[in-house]
Amino acid sequence: MRRGQVSWRCEGRSLPASARVLCRALLLIGVLLFPxxxxxxxxxxxxxxxxxxxxxxxxxxxxxxxxxxxxxxxxxxxxxxxxxxxxxxxxxxxxxxxxxxxxxxxxxxxxxxxxxxxxxxxxxxxxxxxxxxxxxxxxxxxxxxxxxxxxxxxxxxxxxxxxxxxxxxxxxxxxxxxxxxxxxxxxxxxxxxxxxxxxxxxxxxxxxxxxxxxxxxxxxxxxxxxxxxxxxxxxxxxxxxxxxxxxxxxxxxxxxxxxxxxxxxxxxxxxMLPARVKAALAAGTVLLAVIGLFAFVLRRQVKAKTRELTRSYERLQATYAALRDSENKYRTLFEGSADGIFLMTDRFTDCNAQACRLWKCRREEIVGHSPAEFSPPLQPDGRPSDAAARERIERALAGEPQCFYWQHRAKDGALMDCEVSLNAVEISGRTFLLATVRDVSARKRAERKLTEANRALTARSMCSRALVCAMEEGALLEEVCRIVVDDCGYRMAWVGFAEPAPEKAVRPVAWAGAGGNALGTLRIRWGDDEHSRGPTAAAIRTGAPSIARDISVDPRFARPGEEAGGRVRVSVIGLPLLEGGVAFGALSIIAAAPDSFRAEEVQLLSELASDLAYGVIALRTRAARRRAQEELEEYRDRLEEMVRERTAQLAESNRRLEIANRELEAFSYSASHDLRAPLRSMDGFSQALLEDYGDALDEQARDYLGRIRASSRNMAELIDDLLSLSRVSRSEMRVEEVDLSAAAESILTTLARREPGRSVRWAVAPGATARCDPRLIRIVLDNLIGNAWKFTSKVPEARIEFGTAREGGRAAFFVRDNGAGFDMEYAGKLFNPFQRLHAAGDFPGTGIGLAIVQRIIHRHGGTVRAEGKVNGGAMFLFTL
Amino acid sequence: MENRIILLVEDNPDDRELILRAFRKHTIGNPVVVAKDGAEALDLLMGPKAYDPAAIGFVLLDLKLPKVDGLEVLRRLRANERTKLIPVVILTSSKEDKDLIEGYRLGTNSYVQKPIDFNQFSEAVRQVGLYWLIVNVPPPS
Missing domain, CATH: 3.40.190.290 (D-Maltodextrin-Binding Protein; domain 2)
Structure with missing residues (x-):
């Protein structure tokens, strides 16, 4: 109601002209007296x-x-x-x-x-x-x-x-x-x-x-x-x-x-003074006589009227004062209220000072405007503010008092949660709405904070229990999502694991709540593209919680071809699941209201995520250990089986080898004794014939006897060589540090002494040593140096060299000569037993020497090879 | 002294003949008693009608013998108080380590491999005979 409009109007009309004139005169006097x-x-x-x-x-x-x-x-x-x-x-x-x-x-x-x-x-x-x-x-x-x-x-x-x-x-x-x-x-x-x-x-x-x-x-x-x-x-x-x-x-x-x-x-x-004055003057002139006659009567009437008017004026003054008091009283109530009070139809027609304070603007900026102008476009429940306001106003105007929560927006854009009541009132025959608006933001905030902290606390404690009881990773993740949604009231929860580069996909592995089945179609990633903008991706990328307080206006959720305004107003938090500071996935939780996830709630949910990550890792470790143990047991069983089989095989082959060895031994022994005896007889009795009956035999007969004897000796030599070869294989190895240089020097000296007629220059590299069987290596050097000696017998300036070299990264030794050499085409045959590349007439020998050399070198785990050229010398190189 | 017996233990008749021929050739006239196997040799050395050990110049012992082999003969000879000092010369085809080591271990006085070449064979027999009959001083009886 505007102040006193009715009473002033009445007053103005009923006050007589004479009183007005009186007032004016008084004022004039006042002005003249007090300039x-x-x-x-x-x-x-x-x-x-x-x-x-x-x-x-x-x-x-x-x-x-x-x-x-x-x-x-x-x-x-x-x-x-x-x-x-x-x-x-x-x-x-x-x-x-x-x-x-x-x-x-x-x-x-x-x-x-x-x-x-x-x-x-x-x-x-x-x-x-x-x-x-x-x-x-x-x-x-x-x-x-x-x-x-x-x-x-x-x-x-x-x-x-x-x-x-x-x-x-x-x-x-x-x-x-x-x-x-x-x-x-x-x-x-x-x-x-x-x-x-x-x-x-x-x-x-x-x-x-x-x-x-x-x-x-x-x-x-x-x-x-x-x-x-x-x-x-x-x-x-x-x-x-x-x-x-x-x-x-x-x-x-x-x-x-x-x-x-x-x-x-x-x-x-x-x-209008001039017109009235003229009229009065005219009337005065005409009625001068009449006035004179009725002057007395008139004066009396005027006096009575004046008294009546004065009384009426006093009454009106009293009424005015009462009205003013009442108006002041209501004005004080109105302006002094701690609630914003509005008078409105579909627009505000008046408001009190608290309303201006609430919405941070002047009265003029409120009056004439609609409630929707002081509201955000959407209410927290997602309804458009103007439609919702219209509905409330219509229902209140229809006589149904409204009391409801409403989110207002002050002139400076600040949002406030309010309790609003709307009641229809009649003023001057017109229906208005009396609206009271109380800012309950602080209470709402406190309530909400408590609710949010409570649900997070519940989530954390229930998930802790689930963690303790968890036996299997997938079931644990499902259970945590279920708890978060069913028991704690969040709208949705899901867990995604980060796939490695280059895809960098986020693979949903568990979820609960509305919309979980659509997760797969979102193709969320944690790289740098448009699929990687949400809190889930950010949490995985950064390893820290990421929050979108209102996805309907968050540009990170804008997707091509999708209008931001069409989305539901929810908050989303992405919580990283960390192992060693690196996120292997994320727990994402959606709360049904915007502006959720304040500090305390985030803290509790972060702890939950940390517990969950620990639980997942522990389960994985446990599973891996169990798997490894099973594999180990299986492997051990197989190994034991293998060992048994192999042992049996070895025992069998050992037994066979032993038998073979015994047979070989017996054979060698027998050969050693029995194969030689006939040869002795042949030679001995041939000699006896020559000695006793030499005179009776002609030249040819004696020649034949000579051939028998030569063959016998040759045969005996072959048998001896065969036995040596066999002995090399059978003898036991006794490994020690051997001075090969000294051995070579000794062999050459012996040879030179045995054949003083030969002129051979030799060179032995000093300090060549090796770990080997001294007796067997002596046989090797005897053979190689003996060969060199033998095959240089037809060279005028014979040279023999013993030295060291590298062969395939290993220490190697060689014996080189400038003798008859050999054709490399047959190099492979050199080491076969009884293989000779020279006619027996040119160089003596059975061809068993290099076979023995090779067998000894092989027994030492080494290799031996030969290089040579016909009449260009030969070189034998071996490792041990 | 001059007539001490040579006990030849040899199963191969050819070898026996060649050895005797060598003795003859080198005019070693001592009586030679032949045993054709180990058992016979033991009988002659330790049997009821055994020779007096002092009468035996030396035993020329082959190793590979029928019935009782040469090394066994040697072992029993050495194990017997009465015969253990009799000089024994092993004369055999083999020069296998096994035979050499076992022969010496059992206490042979000498080990000679029979050469194939008869000249060398005959020479070896001569040297052995001369050595053990003339050069070597036998143990006291």
Missing amino acids: APRPAHAESLRVGIYQNPPKVFVDGHGSPRGIFVDVLDAIARREGWTIEYVHGTWPEHIGRLQRHEIDLLVDVSYTKERAEQFSLSHVPVLESWCDIFSRRGTRVESLRDLDGKRIAVLEGSVQEHYLRDEVRANFGIDFTLLLFPDYPGSVEAVKSGEADLLVATRFFSFSPDRPEGIVPAHVIFRPDNVYFAFPRGTGADLIAAIDRHLASMKNDQDSPYYRSLRRWLATQPEP
Whole structure:
């Protein structure tokens, strides 16, 4: 309800003209008796005034009048200022103010545009609203009735802007605006029928410019406050002084401010003096005699009427005071409330100071606007705010009181959780909604924090139990997801394992809750592409928890071809599952509300994820150990079996070898004894024949006997060689450090001594040693050096060399000569037993030597090879 | 002294003949008693009608013998107090390590391999005979 509008109107109408005249006279006397003192240090203010009684106007004598003039004069008196009033039309003053030609303009309503253009005082001078005036009998009940009308308004006024910019658009109606520089012009237009209606502030009701026939429709709209305006850049001191005085006067019922209000708003408009005076004079002239006759009667009647009027005036004053008290009381309740209180239809028509504090804006920025403008586009439950608000308002208007939670958004964008109640009330026959809004953000936050911490704590403790009982990884992950969703109230939970590069896929392995089955189709990855932007991927990449507090507006969730607004409003957290600081997967949890996952909840869930990772690793280790143990047991069983088989095989082959060895031994033994005996007989008896019967035999017979004997000896040699070869294989090895150089030197010396006729130069590399069987290696060197000696027998300057070399990374030894050599084509045959590359006549020998050499070298694990060239010498190289 | 007996233990008649021929050739006139196997040799050395050990110049012992082999004969000879000092010369085809080591271990006085070449064979027999009958001083009886 606007302050006291009904009572003031009644007062203004019923006060008789005589009382008005009385008041004026008194005021005139007051002014004459107490002229304004000259200011000590004169500050001259040029003040723009125009014709808008009773707020401000110039009376018939050219003097500035009205509420603003009274207020300004009172302030000037106190401050010692000189005021020069500059008269003009409203548009002229706006121009002057812009050009700094005046210092102050009165009667300025707040608009954003003006607030930017000028400096406005802060304490309102008057509370104002707009009203529609029309010829009596014209039906105007609401703003809709402006449709199709011609409307007279003051040019450049807030009414003009409001009608043109807002009413037309918001009410879907159309009308013609006729602009006038002053009110008399507008009135004339209405009177003449050029305009249907006139739109002005409520003060026009009290204006002398308003003829009796033009009446207010009491359609109240665009309530606002009226201030003083100053040119941009005016000193703060001036504005502050005016604000200070005004505030102080508004606190004092007897101040010039209230006196002025009472004076101007309690009186009827001043009559059109010249016309009335003429009429009175004419009537006076005509009725002079009659007046003389009825003077006495009239005086008595006037006296009685005056007394009656005085009583009526006193009664009205008392009623006014009572009304003011009541109004003050309710105003205090209204303004003092800790809740925001609004009066509204589908838009706000009024609000209290707490409402302004709540939404951090001026009353003007609330009034005329809809609740949806102070709400986020979507409510936490995902419903669009405007639709939801409309539904609540309609139900409240239908008589069903509404009480509900609502998320509001203050002017600065801050969101607040509120408890809202809507109740329909009747005021002046119209239905309004009384809305109270209580900010419960703090309580909501506390409740929510508790709920969130509770669910996280429950999740952690239940998952800990699951971990202790877990036997198998997959079942554990499923159980944890199930607990998180079913027991703790999260919307969804899933676990994904990170696949290695290059795919870097996140493979879902367990999930619970809504939408889990669609996980596979999301193809989430943890690399750098558009599939890797969510918290799950980020958690795996960074090894730290990653949170999206509202995926509907989080750009990381925007996917090609998908509108962000179409997504549900949920929060998502990705928690890394770490092993040695590296994430092998992630536990992702979705909470049904945006802005979830605050510090405490994140801490608890991180601990849960850490426990889970530990559990998974422990299960894997346990499984791996079990597998390894099983494999080991299996392997051991197989090994034992193998060992048994192999042992049996070895025993068998050993037994066979033993038998073979025994047989070989027996054979060798037998060969050694028995094969030689016949040879001895052949040789012996051939010799006996030669000795005893030599004379009886001719030359040829003796030659034959000689051949028998030679063959016997040859045969004996072969047998000896065979036995040596066999002995080399059978003899036991006895390995020690052997000085090969010394052995070679000794062999050569022996050979030289045995055949002093030979001239052989030899060279033995000093210090060649090897770990080997000394007896067997002696046989090797005997053979190799013996061969070299033998095959150089036909070379004039024989040379034999023993030295060391490297062969396949191993130490090698060689015996080289410049003797007969051999054809490399047969090199492979050299080491076969009884293989000879030279005729026995050229070089003696059975061809068993190199076979023995090879067998000994092989028994030492070494190799032996030969290089040579016919008549180009030979080299035998061996390793041990 | 001059007439001490040579006990020839040899199963091969050819070898027996060649050895006797060698003795003859080198005019070694000592009586030669032949045993054709080990058992016979033991009988002659330790049997009821055994020769007086002091009468035996030396035993020429083949190793590979029927019935009781040469090394066994040697072992029993050496094991017997009465015969253990009798000089024994092993004369055999083999020069297998096994035979050499076992022969010496059992206490042979000499080991000679029979050469194939009869000249060498005959020479070896001569040297052995001269050595053990003339050069060597036998143990006291």
